[in-house]
Amino acid sequence: MEMPVPDPAVLACRPQLVARLRAVLPEAAVIDAPSETLAYECDAFTAYRCAPLCVVLPGSSEEVSACLKICHELGVPVVPRGAGTSLAGGALPTADCVVLGVARMTRVLEVDLANRCIRVETGITNLAVSAAVADAGFFYAPDPSSQLACAIAGNVAMNSGGAHCLKYGVTTNNLLGVTLVLMDGEVVQIGGPVPEAPGLDLLGVICGSEGQLGVVTEAWLRILPRPEGARPVLIGYAGSEVAGACVRDIIEAGVLPVAIEFMDGPCIRATDAFSGAGYPDCEALLIIEVEGSPAEIDEQLEIITAIARRHDPVELRESRSEAESARIWLGRKSAFGAMGQINDYICLDGTIPVSALPEVLGGIARLAAEAGLEVANVFHAGDGNMHPLILFDANAPGELARAEALGAEILLLCVAAGGCLTGEHGVGVEKRDLMDRQFAGVDLEAQMQVKDVFDPGWLLNPAKVFPLGLSAGRRAGAGGSAPIAPGRDSPAIFGER
Amino acid sequence: MRPESEAELAEMVAGAGGPLWLRGGGTQGPCGAGAVLETSGLAGVRLYEPGALTLVVGAGTPLAEVEALLAAQGQRLPFEPRDARVLSGAAGAATIGGIVAANLSGPRRVQAGACRDFVLGLRLVDGAGRILSAGGRVMKNVTGYDLAKLVTGSRGTLGVITEVSLKVLAAPRAEATLIVRGQGAEAAVADLCRAMGLPWEVSGAAWREGPDGPERLLRIEGLAGSVAYRAGRLAEALPGDPRLVEGAQSAALWRGIRDVDDLAGGQDPVWRLCLKPTDGPVVLAALRAAGLEGRALLDWSGGLVWLAVPGDSRADLVRAATARLGGHAELVRAPEGCTVPRLPPPSGAAGRLSAALRAQFDPRAILNPGLMPA
Numbered sequence: 032m033e034m035p036v037p038d039p040a041v042l043a044c045r046p047q048l049v050a051r052l053r054a055v056l057p058e059a060a061v062i063d064a065p066s067e068t069l070a071y072e073c074d075a076f077t078a079y080r081c082a083p084l085c086v087v088l089p090g091s092s093e094e095v096s097a098c099l100k101i102c103h104e105l106g107v108p109v110v111p112r113g114a115g116t117s118l119a120g121g122a123l124p125t126a127d128c129v130v131l132g133v134a135r136m137t138r139v140l141e142v143d144l145a146n147r148c149i150r151v152e153t154g155i156t157n158l159a160v161s162a163a164v165a166d167a168g169f170f171y172a173p174d175p176s177s178q179l180a181c182a183i184a185g186n187v188a189m190n191s192g193g194a195h196c197l198k199y200g201v202t203t204n205n206l207l208g209v210t211l212v213l214m215d216g217e218v219v220q221i222g223g224p225v226p227e228a229p230g231l232d233l234l235g236v237i238c239g240s241e242g243q244l245g246v247v248t249e250a251w252l253r254i255l256p257r258p259e260g261a262r263p264v265l266i267g268y269a270g271s272e273v274a275g276a277c278v279r280d281i282i283e284a285g286v287l288p289v290a291i292e293f294m295d296g297p298c299i300r301a302t303d304a305f306s307g308a309g310y311p312d313c314e315a316l317l318i319i320e321v322e323g324s325p326a327e328i329d330e331q332l333e334i335i336t337a338i339a340r341r342h343d344p345v346e347l348r349e350s351r352s353e354a355e356s357a358r359i360w361l362g363r364k365s366a367f368g369a370m371g372q373i374n375d376y377i378c379l380d381g382t383i384p385v386s387a388l389p390e391v392l393g394g395i396a397r398l399a400a401e402a403g404l405e406v407a408n409v410f411h412a413g414d415g416n417m418h419p420l421i422l423f424d425a426n427a428p429g430e431l432a433r434a435e436a437l438g439a440e441i442l443l444l445c446v447a448a449g450g451c452l453t454g455e456h457g458v459g460v461e462k463r464d465l466m467d468r469q470f471a472g473v474d475l476e477a478q479m480q481v482k483d484v485f486d487p488g489w490l491l492n493p494a495k496v497f498p499l500g501l502s503a504g505r506r507a508g509a510g511g512s513a514p515i516a517p518g519r520d521s522p523a524i525f526g527e528r
Numbered sequence: 529m530r531p532e533s534e535a536e537l538a539e540m541v542a543g544a545g546g547p548l549w550l551r552g553g554g555t556q557g558p559c560g561a562g563a564v565l566e567t568s569g570l571a572g573v574r575l576y577e578p579g580a581l582t583l584v585v586g587a588g589t590p591l592a593e594v595e596a597l598l599a600a601q602g603q604r605l606p607f608e609p610r611d612a613r614v615l616s617g618a619a620g621a622a623t624i625g626g627i628v629a630a631n632l633s634g635p636r637r638v639q640a641g642a643c644r645d646f647v648l649g650l651r652l653v654d655g656a657g658r659i660l661s662a663g664g665r666v667m668k669n670v671t672g673y674d675l676a677k678l679v680t681g682s683r684g685t686l687g688v689i690t691e692v693s694l695k696v697l698a699a700p701r702a703e704a705t706l707i708v709r710g711q712g713a714e715a716a717v718a719d720l721c722r723a724m725g726l727p728w729e730v731s732g733a734a735w736r737e738g739p740d741g742p743e744r745l746l747r748i749e750g751l752a753g754s755v756a757y758r759a760g761r762l763a764e765a766l767p768g769d770p771r772l773v774e775g776a777q778s779a780a781l782w783r784g785i786r787d788v789d790d791l792a793g794g795q796d797p798v799w800r801l802c803l804k805p806t807d808g809p810v811v812l813a814a815l816r817a818a819g820l821e822g823r824a825l826l827d828w829s830g831g832l833v834w835l836a837v838p839g840d841s842r843a844d845l846v847r848a849a850t851a852r853l854g855g856h857a858e859l860v861r862a863p864e865g866c867t868v869p870r871l872p873p874p875s876g877a878a879g880r881l882s883a884a885l886r887a888q889f890d891p892r893a894i895l896n897p898g899l900m901p902a
């Protein structure tokens with residue numbers, strides 16, 4: 032993986048830069064000691080790391096604006112950062128950048144139950160938003176499994192999803208407005224609690240723009256009344272083909288579960304051994320969850336289980352209690368931890384049309400065998416968002432590179448099946464160089480023209496999303512264009528996802 | 529002009545010497561001065577997979593054709609686009625491209641989301657004549673910028689949409705509407721907002737000045753048992769003794785609210801105000817206090833106010849009262865010869881960014897000029 036050569040002129044202005052940032056921020060909010068910037072050298076895509084010039088942790092939109100003005104004047108690239116849980120290297124610094132973190136901005140600014148919305152500073156964690164409205168019986172629907180740690184900042188930047196997005200949508204469907212600070216320091220309000228805004232849907236393109244259009248400091252979010260209850264059912268099948276057919280029939284029957292999770296054989300066996308969830312030993316496992324009152328849940332599960340039985344399941348386990356529900360989810364929730372026990376792994380995130388499931392799973396198995404690596408599959412089956420986990424040994428020379436190459440091939444398989452490179456984790460640096468395999472040059476050009484409008488100098492997170500060769504001319508003002516390889520570390524084990 | 533393919537369209541746009549007015553079904557009324565470019569030649573279903581909830585169609589495909597196709601599989605467009613002919617009085621048949629270009633979303637927006645929330649991807653020919661593709665056909669996709677959102681609702685000012693992929697959903701097996709008579713807008717909206725905050729999945733929340741006095745309406749959809757249960761809980765939770773209307777009768781009611789039947793006919797100017805839901809009755813009261821008479825309909829639990837104003841559009845008054853509350857007002861039906869812009873320009877930085885984006889995609893500013901002030 033390559034990163035642009037740091038601009039020597041920018042590197043040279045570090046003392047001046049730090050002094051000027053200190054002048055507009057409290058003492059503790061500017062971090063430049065190498066021992067302290069260490070924590071900001073990477074995000075959860077830990078295979079790559081790089082020390083930035085310094086880190087700033089402003090406490091308000093005004094302070095963010097002051098920092099950006101200084102960086103803008105000096106021509107210093109800025110990498111916005113939330114909680115640093117990106118799996119795509121979205122918050123990975125370059126040597127000539129300032130990392131701007133919103134972690135100190137965690138306040139709830141306004142709760143408006145009558146209009147079902149909440150305004151927060153974006154450093155707040157995803158789970159803290161739901162917690163802030165829980166007593167009133169509300170919640171914030173997008174629930175990435177990193178929700179205890181990840182910030183709304185990163186959720187907005189990556190348009191993050193979660194286990195329940197089949198019913199509730201992803202971040203973009205639950206985001207009403209933002210306060211955005213542009214690279215030149217201008218503070219801009221986009222959207223808000225009013226259902227529609229005149230002009231173009233700027234909010235729609237800001238969400239998912241990976242920190243390249245502006246720094247999001249505040250957000251208006253939709254909150255929803257919490258359902259009365261939820262209950263899962265577990266269904267085991269002999270193969271992925273029949274499991275896929277079952278999912279299709281359920282959707283065609285007009286029931287909309289909140290979640291349909293899928294695990295394949297290797298994943299089932301590993302998680303069961305790890306968690307003792309008591310899963311059946313089979314090749315495909317579905318966990319389907321529905322919501323409502325007890326009677327409503329029964330009504331939906333009756334339809335679902337009738338369809339499931341038609342497909343001849345190896346096992347069908349309905350939950351009768353909280354404890355049984357927890358046991359059904361136990362293995363799925365510890366899937367990533369279980370995989371980490373066995374080996375190091377890379378987690379992919381491509382999406383495919385649900386109908387292509389059996390064919391893509393077959394293709395993944397074939398590619399894995401060719402590469403001599405094991406792949407376990409766990410994914411959101413209702414929406415086709417796959418998370419193949421490539422297992423490898425980081426200490427074996429060359430194995431990380433082999434695993435990365437296999438990952439790229441699997442993602443291209445997703446694209447060829449009519450899907451895409453990333454369903455919820457984002458492009459970052461990880462998938463940046465595959466972008467021209469999904470998009471035509473003219474489409475990437477159109478996307479870069481949007482960045483030209485928001486950030487004409489290409490100073491915000493410039494080395495992400497677009498292949499370096501394509502963005503070189505635009506970045507020329509901000510930094511060098513010839514690529515170099517950043518420092519590489521062995522990948523750490525990620526927690527449960 | 530009526531291109532039959534993307535390539536032909538791209539040539540027409542690139543070669544255009546002046547303004548181009550894009551026309552789908554023409555249901556929103558007449559175009560301005562310049563050449564008219566019709567999308568009806570770019571029609572047809574490209575892909576429909578009910579089990580994946582995915583539909584890909586040419587932009588010129590008539591809405592009615594799409595709805596019939598989906599209905600045959602027990603599915604529908606969840607965002608419930610309005611039939612613009614009811615207010616505009618225009619003939620023609622709405623196209624999918626036109627609906628996406630206007631981000632037309634009906635009563636169910638409060639629960640399911642707007643048209644833009646169901647656009648998975650689209651193709652377009654931009655104002656420079658480039659054939660572009662944005663998004664895709666899968667439900668979860670964060671690969672690159674979400675240009676499909678930017679184009680949805682841009683009213684043709686970035687490009688001519690040629691193909692759209694949409695997420696569709698199952699049509700519910702049952703529906704019911706709870707109607708309470710006699711409440712004024714303010715009391716009704718307080719109840720509507722409360723209802724939206726209860727876990728009974730209300731999918732329509734409106735207030736109208738019905739033939740027999742004002743009515744507050746709440747819709748519930750889903751499996752039969754669940755609809756009955758939730759309707760019961762909702763009735764318990766709110767004041768008033770609701771009348772229950774079910775099935776086809778309920779559907780007809782909401783079709784009327786979607787299309788704003790109450791304000792149809794005649795030539796009176798019709799406004800469409802977007803506000804924070806609790807501000808719906810506030811703007812109405814302010815306008816009435818300023819002497820503005822006229823019939824109103826509130827949807828989106830108060831966040832959407834339809835207003836028919838007798839005689840003059842009173843644009844300054846309506847726009848100022850709405851803007852004071854952070855909302856905006858669109859003049860949907862204008863009297864003949866009216867020079868008031870239909871849409872207000874976005875203000876401040878949002879306006880500047882919108883204008884700069886349009887210059888990127890339509891550098892000669894030839895597409896639907898003046899339709900959406902930047």
Ligand SMILES: Cc1cc2nc3c(=O)[nH]c(=O)nc-3n(C[C@H](O)[C@H](O)[C@H](O)COP(=O)(O)OP(=O)(O)OC[C@H]3O[C@@H](n4cnc5c(N)ncnc54)[C@H](O)[C@@H]3O)c2cc1C
Nearest residue numbers: 113114115116117121175176182185186188192242247455
């Ligand atoms: C264990 C684990 C489980 C996960 N599970 C899921 C999951 O289920 N679903 C899912 O979608 N993701 C998941 N993720 C990925 C990750 O949590 C999400 O991408 C999350 O939204 C990142 O948030 P963050 O605050 O940590 O952002 P960061 O990692 O700090 O940054 C992510 C991106 O956002 C940009 N950014 C950060 N702050 C701002 C700002 N204020 N303004 C503008 N841009 C900004 C950064 O530049 C970067 O490009 C998981 C990650 C881990 C480690």
